[in-house]
Amino acid sequence: xxxxxxxAEALSARRRRTRCLLGCGTAAGLLFPALSFxxxxxxxxxxLRQHALSSLTLGELGWLQVVAFVGTGLLAVAFAVxxxxxxxxxxxxxxxxxxxxxxxxxxxGGGIFVPDPELGWPPGAPAGLPQQASTGSIxxxxxxxxxxxxxxAAGLLFxxxxxxxxxxxxxxxxAASGVVAFVLTALPWSEENASVRFxxxxxxxxxxxxxxxxxxxxxxx
Numbered sequence: 001x002x003x004x005x006x007x008a009e010a011l012s013a014r015r016r017r018t019r020c021l022l023g024c025g026t027a028a029g030l031l032f033p034a035l036s037f038x039x040x041x042x043x044x045x046x047x048l049r050q051h052a053l054s055s056l057t058l059g060e061l062g063w064l065q066v067v068a069f070v071g072t073g074l075l076a077v078a079f080a081v082x083x084x085x086x087x088x089x090x091x092x093x094x095x096x097x098x099x100x101x102x103x104x105x106x107x108x109g110g111g112i113f114v115p116d117p118e119l120g121w122p123p124g125a126p127a128g129l130p131q132q133a134s135t136g137s138i139x140x141x142x143x144x145x146x147x148x149x150x151x152x153a154a155g156l157l158f159x160x161x162x163x164x165x166x167x168x169x170x171x172x173x174x175a176a177s178g179v180v181a182f183v184l185t186a187l188p189w190s191e192e193n194a195s196v197r198f199x200x201x202x203x204x205x206x207x208x209x210x211x212x213x214x215x216x217x218x219x220x221x
Contacts, residue, residue, distance in 0.1 A: 014085075019220055021082025025213025028075035028104075029206040035068035036202070045123045052195045053202060054144065057114040059122030069111025076104030079213060086220050092161035099154040100209075102146060109143035144198075148185050151205040152178045158212060170215065177208040 036053045040046055043061060056065035080101035087093030113136040117125035133141075155178030162171035185201040 015220055018082055018085045019217050021078050022086060022213055022216045022220065024075040024082065025079035025100075025216070026210050028072045028079055029209030029211075029213065031075065032068050032072040032107075033203055033206050035064055036199075039064060040199075046121060048195060048199060049193075050119050050195060051121045052115070053199055054110065054115050054140065055118075055121050057111065058117055058125075062114070062122075066111045066114070070108050073104040073107030073109075073111065076107060076209070077101055078104075079209070080104060083216060086216055090161070092157055096154055096157050096161075099150045099157065102150040103154070106143040106147035106150065110140055110147065113137070113139040113143065115140050148181065148201060148205065151208065152182050152186075154178075155181070155205070155208055173211065174208065177204050181205050 036056060039056050039061065040048050040053060043056065043059070046056065054065070054069075056062065057069070080097040083100060084093065084097040087096065116130045116134050116137040118129050119125070120127050130137075155174045159171045159175035159178065162168075162174055181201045181204045184197045184204070
């Protein structure tokens with residue numbers, strides 16, 4: 001005899017799938033900084049003060065950073081699907097998932113297309129900057145900019161949603177994350193400390209992903 005699924009059981013199964021997808025946001029937010037900084041402080045010759053985290057895609061162990069980019073991107077896309085299922089209708093439930101999805105796709109692109117060797121990294125590379133950037137390096141830079149800007153915009157969008165719910169602490173945190181990340185990565189600073197600023201910005205937006213993932217899972221309970 002074939003058992004029929006009741007509406008309550010179907011709703012419960014859908015909620016479990018949504019929570020699983022939302023949990024991918026936590027995994028995405030932890031994976032990139034864990035793999036990136038784990039390598040930044042252990043790979044010989046790498047200096048975070050002058051080498052960008054994305055440069056870890058180069059060299060013998062570069063595949064680990066490629067995994068960081070692509071894995072984070074795929075998990076972020078899954079998280080975006082979870083947000084779409086959990087938060088619709090409303091602007092945060094439609095535009096928000098799209099912005100997070102753009103971040104995910106951009107991170108995958110950032111792993112597929114890698115920057116050029118420069119500043120002595122990886123070991124054996126020229127000490128200076130390349131005279132002309134390769135196509136792959138240009139695409140990588142565009143993907144990086146899209147990733148940062150999309151999550152910055154998402155942070156500001158969710159700040160508005162949290163404010164509308166009366167969650168002032170969450171609204172402030174979400175807005176502050178977006179603003180600080182923008183200041184660190186988008187304003188015309190000196191190139192001398194660019195790698196450190198972008199690393200801090202990556203930590204901020206990764207932390208925001210973890211926090212919003214946790215908050216969204218709680219809302220589905």
